[in-house]
Amino acid sequence: MHNPLEGILVIELGTVLTAPLAGMMLADLGARVIKVEHPNGGDPFRRHAGKLYSPHFASYNRNKESIQLDLQTESGRADLLALLARADVLLENYRPGVMTRLGLTQGTLDAVNPRLVWASITGFGAEGPYRDRPCYDAVALGLSGLASQMLEPVQPVMNGPTISDNITGMYAAYGILGALFGRQQSGKGARVEVNMLEASIAFSPEGFAQYTRLGVVPAPQTRVAISQSHAFACADGRLVAVHLSSVEKFWQAFVAVIERPDLLEDARFLDPQLRTRNYAALNDEVARSFRTRTRAQWCERLGASDVPFAPVNTVPEVMEDPQVVQAGTFYRSAHPEQGEMTAIHRPVVIDGARGPTTRPAPTLGEHDAAIRAEFGLG
Structure with a gap:
């Protein structure tokens, strides 16, 4: 059970982020993923x-095999159909209409393999006024309302990791698992x-509930x-x-730390509702x-008082964090x-296992010869 998708064959026509992430998630669960490039x-x-x-590329394509096919050619499409005849899943993130132009319609795929799960990822869906527009992470963030909940309007600056791309890939993997079941x-x-737009909207339902139910x-x-989430700069410039x-006990413990x-008696902060209403004042x-002690000193004090806290780790600090080291989150592969x-x-x-032996992302066409021999390709 620790490799629940063992025996499932996925053919990935994925590029950049959304489909490659979905394919990698399936591979991590034991599926065999052949990436067509x-x-x-x-x-x-x-x-x-x-x-x-x-x-x-390496971070989104582990545990996959790579074969080179030119789908603009008849021989390339024939080889793809030969792979799909034995596959369980086709995963692609082409723009609407591309698969049809390649002759890869629902009827064609059904004729080759009626048990095939075809997962298609797009920017905005197969229909609608934005159907043919290009979509990337910033586009989906903006259109879905996510960006409006992260950007300060006076001085807007895009920050942080990829969000909409990753969300969409996760929802695609979720849909594929449901279809296989x-x-x-x-x-x-x-x-x-x-599609990236709806996946990004679905990822943040709370904001829409606040608006439709409360008018906020x-x-x-x-x-x-x-x-009541806060980040504070310490005396050494590092963040907590x-x-x-x-629960109220955390607020009381925090004030003691x-x-x-005096904050317990301050009329602006007497209960959670007031602290929410006066969030900026409390933060100030x-x-x-927090500017009176170093981050290490604050972490020691907060930890001793059972306050929910964390140092705001940089990427190198995450890799050295004792909890992460103990969990074995990172590993080296050759x-x-x-x-x-x-x-x-x-x-x-x-079942206590991390999953299949992890292989690094493939080089381009690394498995050409082996896959062609196994599937009898030209």
């Missing part, structure tokens, strides 16, 4: 600051469609005020994050206290051409 450079993410094996009941394949239009500090909304008993009051690399285990443990 164009002979002229393969997945464009390969060339993103790293010749044909960028760190970006449904196939066990019906014996038939299914069409799974996911969420702003960047709406959620953090409700949850705290979360105080769960920072030695500000506490920020002054690639025959690229040498040793650091990677991340899947975050799901099943």
